[in-house]
Amino acid sequence: MQQPTSRAxxxxxIPVPMPDIRIVTTPQGLVRIExxxxxxxxxxxLLPPALSRPMRTLELDAMGSFVWTHIDGIASVAxxxxxxxxxxxxxxxxADQAVALFVRQLGQRGxxxxxxxxxx
Amino acid sequence: xxxxxxxxxxxxxxxxxxxxxxxxxGFIRLSRPDHGLGTGGGQAGSLELRFGPEKSPFDPDRDGRxxxxxxxxxxxxxxxxxxxxxxxxGFWAAPEKAPRLFAVRMNGGMAAxxxxxxxxxDVLQAAMASLDLTPPDAWRSWRCFDLSFETPPGAxxxxxxxKPGSFRLEFRLGGGGLTFxxxxxxxxxxxxxxxxxxxxxxxxxxxxxxxxVTPQGPGQASFASHVPAWRRxxxxxxxxxxxxxxxxRHDAETNRILMVTAQGSSLxxxxxxxxxxxxxxxxxxx
Numbered sequence: 001m002q003q004p005t006s007r008a009x010x011x012x013x014i015p016v017p018m019p020d021i022r023i024v025t026t027p028q029g030l031v032r033i034e035x036x037x038x039x040x041x042x043x044x045x046l047l048p049p050a051l052s053r054p055m056r057t058l059e060l061d062a063m064g065s066f067v068w069t070h071i072d073g074i075a076s077v078a079x080x081x082x083x084x085x086x087x088x089x090x091x092x093x094x095a096d097q098a099v100a101l102f103v104r105q106l107g108q109r110g111x112x113x114x115x116x117x118x119x120x
Numbered sequence: 121x122x123x124x125x126x127x128x129x130x131x132x133x134x135x136x137x138x139x140x141x142x143x144x145x146g147f148i149r150l151s152r153p154d155h156g157l158g159t160g161g162g163q164a165g166s167l168e169l170r171f172g173p174e175k176s177p178f179d180p181d182r183d184g185r186x187x188x189x190x191x192x193x194x195x196x197x198x199x200x201x202x203x204x205x206x207x208x209x210g211f212w213a214a215p216e217k218a219p220r221l222f223a224v225r226m227n228g229g230m231a232a233x234x235x236x237x238x239x240x241x242d243v244l245q246a247a248m249a250s251l252d253l254t255p256p257d258a259w260r261s262w263r264c265f266d267l268s269f270e271t272p273p274g275a276x277x278x279x280x281x282x283k284p285g286s287f288r289l290e291f292r293l294g295g296g297g298l299t300f301x302x303x304x305x306x307x308x309x310x311x312x313x314x315x316x317x318x319x320x321x322x323x324x325x326x327x328x329x330x331x332x333v334t335p336q337g338p339g340q341a342s343f344a345s346h347v348p349a350w351r352r353x354x355x356x357x358x359x360x361x362x363x364x365x366x367x368x369r370h371d372a373e374t375n376r377i378l379m380v381t382a383q384g385s386s387l388x389x390x391x392x393x394x395x396x397x398x399x400x401x402x403x404x405x406x
Contacts, residue, residue: 061308062307062308062311063305063308087305088304088305088307088308088375089304089305089374089375089376089403090284090285090304090305090375091265091266093139094284094285094304095284097284098284098285101284
């Protein structure tokens with residue numbers, strides 16, 4: 001995943017769910033994500049490509065589940081932050097930071113990729 | 121959300137489009153979300169304020185030179201603007217041709233405002249008109265982001281942290297301390313549990329065992345540390361961290377948890393009540 005270069009870039013990025021994840025919604029309405037483990041680059045190079053990676057499970061809290069349900073491959077990080085701001089009555093800067101951090105963590109786990117639409 | 125900032129005794133209006141970027145003891149930096157690069161349509165990109173009680177009357181030749189050097193204007197000179205009497209309210213500006221550093225005396229205090237670029241007259245006028253300083257030996261009103269509260273005389277800001285979802289402002293007061301916490305979103309943090317259950321868990325993590333939580337009406341609870349029997353008999357003995365007491369409130373309207381914690385015995389019961397009742401969060405959706 002290419003890292004955004006500035007705050008504006010980070011907020012304009014569009015998180016897109018990776019195809020190899022599985023989503024389960026718990027009876028409490030929380031989102032559980034099953035995703036292939038992210039291996040260290042040196043380990044990934046050693047293992048044969050045909051070998052399937054072990055699966056990991058991540059259960060999101062209510063706020064994370066709310067954000068996840070709005071990740072549709074169209075909404076940018078800034079759009080998601082505005083939804084969080086409205087839903088949870090937090091400050092705009094707070095929502096920006098919280099959502100950006102959340103999306104970054106999802107990216108590090110290989111759950112989402114970031115797409116940047118160029119405005120030329 | 122309020123556009124007036126009250127921080128460490130200083131009151132100043134926030135120019136349109138700016139946000140607090142740095143809040144420290146005697147120092148405030150307001151900047152535009154463009155990170156102060158000055159791309160805000162020709163308007164000043166940032167405003168820095170240094171302030172504090174005036175130890176001796178401001179002398180533009182002596183103090184001004186030091187201030188100009190600290191602000192990166194070593195070759196400039198201060199020019200007095202306003203009444204010519206030295207003791208009358210007025211201010212000094214520098215550099216002479218395109219002033220962007222202003223030194224203002226008020227209420228026994230001094231504030232220096234440094235704009236990144238010469239400010240438009242209306243921005244300068246609004247900032248000047250709003251400036252006010254409360255000395256540290258009086259009750260001080262604080263208003264930052266969505267929070268407002270009062271601190272008793274003698275309270276000194278220790279540490280302020282503004283993490284997403286968790287704001288904390290710590291003050292030193294006599295031999296004790298005073299802490300303001302604000303958590304958001306309350307509905308997620310509390311879940312199905314009430315404030316008492318959450319507070320008991322939170323205090324267990326922060327202070328360990330030995331805290332008693334008492335419900336105080338809907339969405340509100342107070343807490344206090346156990347006082348050993350020997351300390352109740354001999355309360356003046358100088359040992360131990362001092363009694364911890366506080367109050368937490370779930371403000372359903374703003375979806376926030378507001379908590380005040382006082383440590384030690386330097387805050388009287390009446391002052392503690394005033395501090396708790398002044399602590400509020402603004403509804404930013406309104």
